[in-house]
Amino acid sequence: MAYAIAAGEPGGTEFLKRIGITPPTPGPGEVLVRQTAVGVNFIDVYIRTGAYPWPVDKDLILGCEGAGVVEAVGPEVEGFSMGDRVAYTVPNGAYATHRTVPAKMLVHLPDGVSDEEAAGAMLKGLTAYYLLHDSYRVKPDETVLFHAAAGGVGLLAGQWMAAMGARAIGTAGGAAKGRLALANGYAEVIDYRSEDFVARVKDLTGGTGVAAVYDSVGKDTVAGSLDCLTTFGTLVSFGQSSGAPDDFRIAHLARGSLRLQRPTLFHYAASRDWLETASAALFGAIADGILKINIGARRPLAEAAAAHDDLEDRKTTGSTVLIP
Numbered sequence: 001m002a003y004a005i006a007a008g009e010p011g012g013t014e015f016l017k018r019i020g021i022t023p024p025t026p027g028p029g030e031v032l033v034r035q036t037a038v039g040v041n042f043i044d045v046y047i048r049t050g051a052y053p054w055p056v057d058k059d060l061i062l063g064c065e066g067a068g069v070v071e072a073v074g075p076e077v078e079g080f081s082m083g084d085r086v087a088y089t090v091p092n093g094a095y096a097t098h099r100t101v102p103a104k105m106l107v108h109l110p111d112g113v114s115d116e117e118a119a120g121a122m123l124k125g126l127t128a129y130y131l132l133h134d135s136y137r138v139k140p141d142e143t144v145l146f147h148a149a150a151g152g153v154g155l156l157a158g159q160w161m162a163a164m165g166a167r168a169i170g171t172a173g174g175a176a177k178g179r180l181a182l183a184n185g186y187a188e189v190i191d192y193r194s195e196d197f198v199a200r201v202k203d204l205t206g207g208t209g210v211a212a213v214y215d216s217v218g219k220d221t222v223a224g225s226l227d228c229l230t231t232f233g234t235l236v237s238f239g240q241s242s243g244a245p246d247d248f249r250i251a252h253l254a255r256g257s258l259r260l261q262r263p264t265l266f267h268y269a270a271s272r273d274w275l276e277t278a279s280a281a282l283f284g285a286i287a288d289g290i291l292k293i294n295i296g297a298r299r300p301l302a303e304a305a306a307a308h309d310d311l312e313d314r315k316t317t318g319s320t321v322l323i324p
């Protein structure tokens with residue numbers, strides 16, 4: 001039976017419920033996908049809790065990435081046919097057995113990439129791509145800092161930075177996560193739950209600091225991240241898993257003529273050219289073995305609430321995938 005996981009209002013995981021659905025008929029420009037794997041992302045938590053605006057006045061089906069097989073094609077769609085293997089990342093609607101996706105947001109899956117790999121890497125891998133190529137392009141031999149290195153985005157970024165020749169310092173909570181990050185491209189890992197990461201970064205860079213910090217932790221780390229930067233360094237603030245940084249002031253950038261970007265994947269992915277280029281780079285890197293997709297947890301779609309609990313409780317590593 002077709003079903004989805006939805007919430008009627010923002011709140012805890014107790015608000016998530018299973019609802020029956022009828023697979024929708026695709027409208028103009030849309031494709032119906034029978035989903036085989038769905039990714040879980042921290043943005044799903046922000047949306048579920050109301051940290052990001054609640055976009056509908058009815059049950060909201062959460063989830064922003066998935067993979068599967070085309071079951072029907074709407075009018076005015078070119079390039080997709082029934083039976084094609086596809087993947088996507090779009091805001092909401094993914095925690096479902098079936099869903100429609102605008103064809104302009106859909107990409108074909110090559111043979112070298114499994115459905116689970118795609119569901120674990122579309123949103124996180126395209127994020128890693130834009131962070132390292134568009135937000136601040138890492139350079140060979142340059143040292144950068146990446147927080148939450150053992151997370152979904154973090155493990156992909158570590159491998160990609162190593163392939164690009166950069167020296168990446170990661171932060172991670174606990175020894176096990178640190179070992180995993182070291183096995184995924186990071187040259188050094190700091191346990192920021194027990195160590196002063198700013199002092200350690202200064203030690204590791206001979207007092208100079210790093211050229212860029214990629215910070216998705218937010219409240220707990222942003223002030224320290226700015227202190228880790230060298231003159232003309234760049235802070236890329238792309239998330240807030242510990243909460244929104246509430247005491248940032250523009251004057252904080254003056255200490256080193258620092259740059260700040262606050263990017264969002266969906267702005268990049270709105271460009272079809274960018275989506276095709278970045279997806280081809282991502283799938284090519286997976287097929288070539290440059291990127292290994294670490295699926296840390298695999299659960300039935302019906303267990304989405306438990307997957308959220310684990311993500312919020314910092315119990316996950318790599319990607320969590322839900323199987324409809």
Ligand SMILES: NC(=O)c1ccc[n+]([C@@H]2O[C@H](COP(=O)([O-])OP(=O)(O)OC[C@H]3O[C@@H](n4cnc5c(N)ncnc54)[C@H](OP(=O)(O)O)[C@@H]3O)[C@@H](O)[C@H]2O)c1
Pocket residue numbers: 040041042043123124127148149150151152153154171172173174177216217220238239240241242243263264265266311312313314315316317318
């Ligand atoms: N702007 C964008 O376009 C974009 C796109 C994708 C993702 N993101 C952001 O990137 C981050 C990573 O996303 P993800 O889905 O791959 O998640 P994730 O990194 O797998 O999970 C979040 C990690 O953040 C760390 N963390 C630190 N303080 C935390 C706290 N108070 N509560 C919970 N976690 C905390 C934990 O790692 P430790 O235990 O090692 O500290 C946790 O495992 C998120 O902030 C997400 O919103 C942004």
